[in-house]
Amino acid sequence: MEDSERFSRQMEFIVEIDKLKHIERQSALCDGTRQENDSEHSWHIALMAILFSEYANSLDIDLLRVVKMLLIHDLVEIDAGDTFAYDVIGNADKAKRERKAANRIFGILPDDQKEELLSLWEEFESLSTPEARFASALDKLQPLILSFNNKGWSWKKHSVASNQILESKKEMVSGSEDLWEYAKRLIQESIDAGFLIEG
Amino acid sequence: MEDSERFSRQMEFIVEIDKLKHIERQSALCDGTRQENDSEHSWHIALMAILFSEYANSLDIDLLRVVKMLLIHDLVEIDAGDTFAYDVIGNADKAKRERKAANRIFGILPDDQKEELLSLWEEFESLSTPEARFASALDKLQPLILSFNNKGWSWKKHSVASNQILESKKEMVSGSEDLWEYAKRLIQESIDAGFLIEG
Numbered sequence: 247m248e249d250s251e252r253f254s255r256q257m258e259f260i261v262e263i264d265k266l267k268h269i270e271r272q273s274a275l276c277d278g279t280r281q282e283n284d285s286e287h288s289w290h291i292a293l294m295a296i297l298f299s300e301y302a303n304s305l306d307i308d309l310l311r312v313v314k315m316l317l318i319h320d321l322v323e324i325d326a327g328d329t330f331a332y333d334v335i336g337n338a339d340k341a342k343r344e345r346k347a348a349n350r351i352f353g354i355l356p357d358d359q360k361e362e363l364l365s366l367w368e369e370f371e372s373l374s375t376p377e378a379r380f381a382s383a384l385d386k387l388q389p390l391i392l393s394f395n396n397k398g399w400s401w402k403k404h405s406v407a408s409n410q411i412l413e414s415k416k417e418m419v420s421g422s423e424d425l426w427e428y429a430k431r432l433i434q435e436s437i438d439a440g441f442l443i444e445g
Numbered sequence: 446m447e448d449s450e451r452f453s454r455q456m457e458f459i460v461e462i463d464k465l466k467h468i469e470r471q472s473a474l475c476d477g478t479r480q481e482n483d484s485e486h487s488w489h490i491a492l493m494a495i496l497f498s499e500y501a502n503s504l505d506i507d508l509l510r511v512v513k514m515l516l517i518h519d520l521v522e523i524d525a526g527d528t529f530a531y532d533v534i535g536n537a538d539k540a541k542r543e544r545k546a547a548n549r550i551f552g553i554l555p556d557d558q559k560e561e562l563l564s565l566w567e568e569f570e571s572l573s574t575p576e577a578r579f580a581s582a583l584d585k586l587q588p589l590i591l592s593f594n595n596k597g598w599s600w601k602k603h604s605v606a607s608n609q610i611l612e613s614k615k616e617m618v619s620g621s622e623d624l625w626e627y628a629k630r631l632i633q634e635s636i637d638a639g640f641l642i643e644g
Contacts, residue, residue: 261594263492264475268592269497278465286466289488293462293516297558299454312508317492317511359496395460428452 252356252378259354265324272330272404273389280395284320291384298384303425304376304419315370315381316365318398322347331414332406344371375422387429389413398441407443408433411419451555458553471529471603472588477595483519483527487615490583491515497583500623503575514569517562521536521546530613531605544571546596582620585639586628589614597640606642607632 269284295312320328325347329336336430352364390411393401400406411433419426436442468483519527524546528535551563568577573614589610592600599605610632617625635641 257590259496260489260493260590261475264489264591264594265486267474267481268478275466276460282466285488286482286484288515289465289484289491290459290463292488292491292512294459296513296516297458297554298577310512313491313509313512314495317488318494336633355496391456391459392463395463 250386252359255354255356256359259351262351262354263321263324268323269320269323269328271328271389272400273392274396274399276392276395278399282392284323287388288317288320291381291388292399294384294388295381298422298425299380301422302376302380303420303422304380307377307380311366311377312381314363315378316367316384318367319370319381319385321351322367324351330404332404332410373417378416379421383418383425386415386418387425390432392428394436394441397439398436401442402435405443407445408437411442446535448594454553454555455558458550461550461553462520468519468522468527470527470588471599473595474592475591475594477598481538481591483522485589487516489560490587491581493583493587495619496578497624498579498622500621501575501579502619502621503579506576506579510565510576511580513562514565514577514586516585517566518580518584520550523550529611530604531603572616575620578616578620580620582617582624583604584619586624589628589631593635593640598640600635600641604642606644608635608644610641626631 266285266288267283270281270409271284271287273282273287274280275282292313294311295316299307299309299312320343326340326343329340348364348367350365352360354360355363369375370381371378373379373382389400393399401411412430415429415433416426418429433442437444450570452590465487466482466483468475469480470486472486473479474481480639491512494508494515498506498511500507521543525539525542528539547566548564551559551566553559558583568574569580570577572578588599592598602612610631614628614632615625617628632641636643
């Protein structure tokens, strides 16, 4: 098999995605020593999906599907870069940049795997299934956990206020009411502790 | 749920495992700019499992089980540290250190999840199932891919020769004959290209 065109494309993809380890996010690690990168974030939320599946709104989600989505959801940022949730200008053409990236990056793979991953990425982006909505809730919750633990490192750096966070996270409720309740509590505790500006 | 003892333990675990992002491995990234950490490595091989499942020796492996194993297999290194495969002294008490770490780290979780993850970790370590053997083959293949791409960064640093690598990787054959054949070819190509000392 190792001489096949199929295997070559799969291996090229595996080497290409190594670049995700260089894509820095706005969130810092729990101890605040440095910023997190996309591959670390993807690993963290994939494991959160496994441990928190009981909190998904839908009780019969396909967990493997959720994990696959989370492992690949940020690959487009290899080309498109990480866009901070509160960056208005960067978010204006985000969808277009990410679509182009998805076509190039998933296009490295053999057609069947390209179709599977592209379809999973679209499902995640469009929140069109219970799996996508749960996956997205985890994607939104994880930086909140980091920020609470590092005492608001990125919130302070970017002067983000609580209402902006509530607004950008509120879609969580469609994937997990339980985790959304927890997120709101964490935001309030962050305000109370002085990690986050109210308003 | 968010006031429950169960959720508190799950959340404590999610915060604890953030430390995996600080555990540096001996392998450098494909571009050789810096060393990889355990969380990045775990993300990479989980995605490899999804794309390479067709190369597992056993055709009916439980892919979710493989992915779970790969996402958690290095968590013990939060306490026990990364032990380089070719470090004789470090490997002498590795099992004991990692067992202690597994008990502490998985012990943070509620009992049912502690049992599940501890059992998955033991399965991976003992290579007792087709899933574990396939997962282990990926764990052994990935640093080889990085090292080939970064022109033998860690092999040169530690003066590792090809026979040591063949010896430490040969168990791959029990999980994937196809990927083991590829690994041997990559080792030969590394010798031919001057990235690795033969012998």
